[in-house]
Amino acid sequence: MSDKTTELTNLHPDIVKFQNDIRNRYAADNQTAKKGQIVFVGSSSTEIFPIDKLQQNLHLDKMIYNRGVRATTTADLLHHMDTLIFDLAPGKIFINIGSNDIGFNVPEEVFLANYDEILRRIKGRLPDTKVYVMAFYPINAVDGFGEEELYAHRSNKLLKAANAKVEQIAHQNGYEFINVNAGLTDANGNLKKELTFDGAHMLPAGYEIVLGNMKKYF
Incomplete structure (x- = not known):
């Protein structure tokens, strides 16, 4: 691992326990999951x-497995890539990681080095897998959701700037960077208030829009 990488260690113990429980469940599910999905x-x-739920209406010939873990950073993903990626030997990966690095104020050089290392490891272990690096979802910090701590180091300006750098890293590793956020924002570029419950996370209606934008990549 690059000497610039680091792992977040100051999460509340309850969150760490929840993360571990989720990853343990994923590890168990991986035992019977299909490869190449x-x-x-x-x-x-x-x-x-x-x-x-949503994939039931897609009629795909592949299963979509969700391996998201709350409060995960790029460093966390680096430490759990077997459970979250490699054990499944997927044919396609859609990765959206790093918004917590930004929100937790992880130094940019660390965040970007971690992201590059993630993609390098995927390239080394799964050279034939298609990887789509996703733009960060927009947020809404203006409509008074009462979650001010979420926005201390988060803004659409910061996310947009990070997108440009993540896109460069994706291309350097030979992967496609995709922005599937069309239809999520209002006239001012904020996540539409009717699509979010806290300004930073979307309601199902938001994900339906995202999924519609993703269909061409499946």
């Missing part, structure tokens, strides 16, 4: 993506 990887915005 589609995997969604990320943090809470991925974890709450209701893909199990």
Whole structure:
């Protein structure tokens, strides 16, 4: 691992326990999961993506497995890539990770080094797997959701700037960077208030929009 990488260690013990419980459940599910399918990887915005329900209407010839874990950073993903990616040997990966690095104020050079290392490891272990690096979802910090702590180090300006750098890393590793956020924002570029319950996480209606934008990549 790069000497610039680091792991977040100051999460509340209850959150750490919840993360471990989720990963343990995923590890158990991986034992019977089909190989060569589609995997969604990320943090809470991925974890709450209701893909199990929504994919029933897609009529795909592949299963989509959700391996999102709340409060996950790029460093966390680096430490759990077997459970969240490699044990499934997926044919396609959709990855949306790093918004918590930004929100937790992880130094940019660490966050970007971690992201690059994640993609390098995937390339090394799964050279034939298609990887889609996703743009961060927009947020809404203006409509008074009462979650001010979420926005201390988060803004659409910061997310947009990070998108540009993550896109560069994706291309350097030979992967496609995709923005599937069309239809999520209002005229001012904020996540539409009717699509979110706290300004930073979407309701099912938001994910339906995202999924519609993703169909061409399945």
